[in-house]
Amino acid sequence: MKQPLLVMAAGGTGGHMFPAQALAEAMLRRGWRVKLSTDARGARYTGGFPHTVEIDQISSATFARGGLIAKAGVPFRIAGGVTSAVAGMIRDKPDVVVGFGGYPSIPALSAATLLKRPRMIHEQNGVLGRVNQIFASRVDAVACGTWPTELPEGIEGYHVGNPVRRAVIERAGAGYIVPGDYPMSVLVIGGSQGARILSDVVPPAIAQLPMEVLRSLRVSHQAREEDIERVATYYAEHGIDADVQPFFNDIPRRMTEAQLVISRAGASSLADLSVIGRPSILIPYAAAAGDHQTANARGLVDAGGAIMLPESRMTVEDLAAQIELVLTEPDGALQMVRAALGFGMPDATERLVTMVEELAEKGRT
Numbered sequence: 591m592k593q594p595l596l597v598m599a600a601g602g603t604g605g606h607m608f609p610a611q612a613l614a615e616a617m618l619r620r621g622w623r624v625k626l627s628t629d630a631r632g633a634r635y636t637g638g639f640p641h642t643v644e645i646d647q648i649s650s651a652t653f654a655r656g657g658l659i660a661k662a663g664v665p666f667r668i669a670g671g672v673t674s675a676v677a678g679m680i681r682d683k684p685d686v687v688v689g690f691g692g693y694p695s696i697p698a699l700s701a702a703t704l705l706k707r708p709r710m711i712h713e714q715n716g717v718l719g720r721v722n723q724i725f726a727s728r729v730d731a732v733a734c735g736t737w738p739t740e741l742p743e744g745i746e747g748y749h750v751g752n753p754v755r756r757a758v759i760e761r762a763g764a765g766y767i768v769p770g771d772y773p774m775s776v777l778v779i780g781g782s783q784g785a786r787i788l789s790d791v792v793p794p795a796i797a798q799l800p801m802e803v804l805r806s807l808r809v810s811h812q813a814r815e816e817d818i819e820r821v822a823t824y825y826a827e828h829g830i831d832a833d834v835q836p837f838f839n840d841i842p843r844r845m846t847e848a849q850l851v852i853s854r855a856g857a858s859s860l861a862d863l864s865v866i867g868r869p870s871i872l873i874p875y876a877a878a879a880g881d882h883q884t885a886n887a888r889g890l891v892d893a894g895g896a897i898m899l900p901e902s903r904m905t906v907e908d909l910a911a912q913i914e915l916v917l918t919e920p921d922g923a924l925q926m927v928r929a930a931l932g933f934g935m936p937d938a939t940e941r942l943v944t945m946v947e948e949l950a951e952k953g954r955t
């Protein structure tokens with residue numbers, strides 16, 4: 591029997607590429623051949639992909655940050671991208687094509703639609719991204735990372751969750767030390783890039799905590815490169831023990847040790863939080879397309895696993911009050927942990943794999 595082939599198409603940001611990487615690793619282990627179609631920006635996130643994934647880099651000239659370049663000639667270049675994807679698919683006959691969002695997934699999904707190959711999309715966020723919106727009604731299945739996901743009328747979604755790293759899986763449901771009169775830690779993360787607003791509001795909010803909490807507190811704060819110095823200085827001047835870095839490579843460990851996490855509401859951060867199971871205060875990025883970070887946070891917040899503070903209305907005082915509440919109410923914090931765990935999907939990759947295999951099977955019969 592011919593080795594089954596999976597074609598994945600993803601682009602732009604790490605947010606689209608991380609789930610693609612998890613699926614690639616799992617399908618290779620099952621003996622599949624895996625191809626990835628992406629552009630130059632997406633290719634920057636392929637460092638962690640297994641070497642046996644065949645990467646097909648499509649022209650970035652067709653795509654621009656935030657959308658298609660509005661100028662003459664673009665339709666022809668897109669048509670060119672689709673034509674070469676069609677040629678490749680006539681030759682390779684992929685068993686399944688999966689799109690993870692981002693403009694670079696257009697050619698492969700269009701070719702799969704034209705050639706009627708089995709195809710699906712995975713949406714990481716609680717609102718469909720622009721490309722996934724176009725294809726939701728043209729694919730065989732829509733896998734959702736966040737639940738609930740707002741879907742166009744008539745479209746049924748399957749909740750599979752967002753795949754998380756192995757280091758996160760290894761800490762799934764790790765024991766939680768409830769807040770108390772001993773060393774405690776708070777983790778502050780702003781997505782893969784860091785977030786300025788967290789550097790503006792979190793340090794002064796922490797500085798307002800009662801002395802008995804502050805005395806035993808250690809803060810890990812991810813800040814944008816340009817904010818590192820002022821944030822570190824602020825904590826030092828207020829006698830707060832803080833580790834301020836542009837990116838922590840050991841987030842799974844720091845998250846496990848934290849009594850509280852203050853975070854943006856990106857899809858992977860929420861998946862990490864609910865698989866490990868930690869109380870969180872979420873400040874969704876208001877400018878995200880379709881306000882998708884608010885949609886991402888909604889389910890976890892409604893379940894009681896997190897507190898949401900919209901950035902438009904949040905003050906330093908509000909934030910300080912919520913931090914104090916979590917760090918001084920051990921029962922409440924433990925309830926948040928349980929609610930978050932109830933929301934976590936450590937088997938997201940396996941669920942995605944099952945969908946791919948079922949689709950391939952259907953395509954063969």
Ligand SMILES: CC(=O)N[C@H]1[C@@H](OP(=O)(O)OP(=O)(O)OC[C@H]2O[C@@H](n3ccc(=O)[nH]c3=O)[C@H](O)[C@@H]2O)O[C@H](CO)[C@@H](O)[C@@H]1O
Nearest residue numbers: 604605714779781782783812837838841856857858859862
């Ligand atoms: C600003 C923005 O538009 N962000 C989007 C981007 O996510 P973005 O990449 O910003 O954020 P995510 O929360 O999805 O992922 C961040 C990942 O990096 C990890 N981490 C973070 C900080 C750190 O120091 N070390 C570390 O390892 C987190 O634990 C998490 O696993 O794509 C996601 C998926 O489409 C969207 O949900 C987000 O809204």
